Amino acid sequence: MDPVIQINQVSKSFGKKNVLSKIDLSIHSGQIYGLIGPSGSGKTTLIKIIVGMDSTSTGTVHVLNTTMPNLNILQRIGYMAQSDALYPELTGEENMVFFASLFKLKKAELKQRIAYAARLVDLTSHLSKKVGAYSGGMKRRLSLAIALVHNPEILILDEPTVGIDPELRLSIWNELANLKKAGKTILVTTHVMDEAEKCDCLAMVRDGEILATGSPSELMKMYKVNQIEAVFLKGSVKSSMKNQF
Numbered sequence: 001m002d003p004v005i006q007i008n009q010v011s012k013s014f015g016k017k018n019v020l021s022k023i024d025l026s027i028h029s030g031q032i033y034g035l036i037g038p039s040g041s042g043k044t045t046l047i048k049i050i051v052g053m054d055s056t057s058t059g060t061v062h063v064l065n066t067t068m069p070n071l072n073i074l075q076r077i078g079y080m081a082q083s084d085a086l087y088p089e090l091t092g093e094e095n096m097v098f099f100a101s102l103f104k105l106k107k108a109e110l111k112q113r114i115a116y117a118a119r120l121v122d123l124t125s126h127l128s129k130k131v132g133a134y135s136g137g138m139k140r141r142l143s144l145a146i147a148l149v150h151n152p153e154i155l156i157l158d159e160p161t162v163g164i165d166p167e168l169r170l171s172i173w174n175e176l177a178n179l180k181k182a183g184k185t186i187l188v189t190t191h192v193m194d195e196a197e198k199c200d201c202l203a204m205v206r207d208g209e210i211l212a213t214g215s216p217s218e219l220m221k222m223y224k225v226n227q228i229e230a231v232f233l234k235g236s237v238k239s240s241m242k243n244q245f
């Protein structure tokens with residue numbers, strides 16, 4: 001089966017600054033795929049290119065066999081950005097209705113999807129409050145609910161659990177596992193190592209390059225360590241680890 005997300009030789013520069021260099025990545029249906037790497041390594045830039053919010057300098061991105069950027073494919077992607085883009089003057093529910101209205105949902109389905117997504121992130125009892133009065137964690141949770149509301153086939157989540165307490169984080173990851181079982185493909189960036197361990201496959205990003213890819217256990221074997229945090233730290237050491245593998 002063709003990969004759901006296929007990235008070929010993608011490079012990106014901002015002015016003279018080279019942020020991504022010749023990235024190749026294949027993400028298959030039903031995978032939870034994690035991007036890990038130090039701050040500033042290029043994870044968000046790569047994600048923005050995948051969803052079509054940014055262009056490549058060179059190289060191509062295909063999502064569901066379609067060259068990106070492509071507006072029609074956005075119907076099939078749930079994207080949660082690193083910073084919340086919400087309307088503070090609207091309530092949580094109004095925000096969800098607004099974003100859901102960008103997609104073709106029937107009224108009954110919309111109601112049911114909003115209820116499901118709000119329940120998932122534990123915001124049901126806060127839906128009638130204005131978002132301006134939400135805490136940072138509540139805003140993250142609402143952004144996640146919005147990414148899910150139109151029942152997309154692909155979820156692309158940029159640090160989805162920042163500012164969310166451990167209990168809710170666990171329940172969100174349990175739900176991501178359920179979504180995966182239901183056949184969804186999930187791409188996630190994280191700095192949280194126990195989340196990285198829950199991914200089927202990880203790509204270690206460093207200085208705009210992919211140092212290594214593999215399952216968490218493959219990466220631990222590759223780096224000869226027994227914790228994924230040690231993989232992350234080894235990958236963060238500024239040396240050309242890439243040459244060693």
Ligand SMILES: Nc1ncnc2c1ncn2[C@@H]1O[C@H](COP(=O)(O)OP(=O)(O)OP(=O)(O)O)[C@@H](O)[C@H]1O
Pocket residue numbers: 014017019037038039040041042043044045046082
């Ligand atoms: N629009 C832009 N103009 C210029 N430089 C940019 C722009 N967007 C990102 N960068 C630079 O690209 C590099 C990669 O940034 P990016 O946000 O992709 O990293 P990241 O791995 O997602 O970091 P973090 O984990 O902190 O979110 C950084 O040096 C950043 O300053």
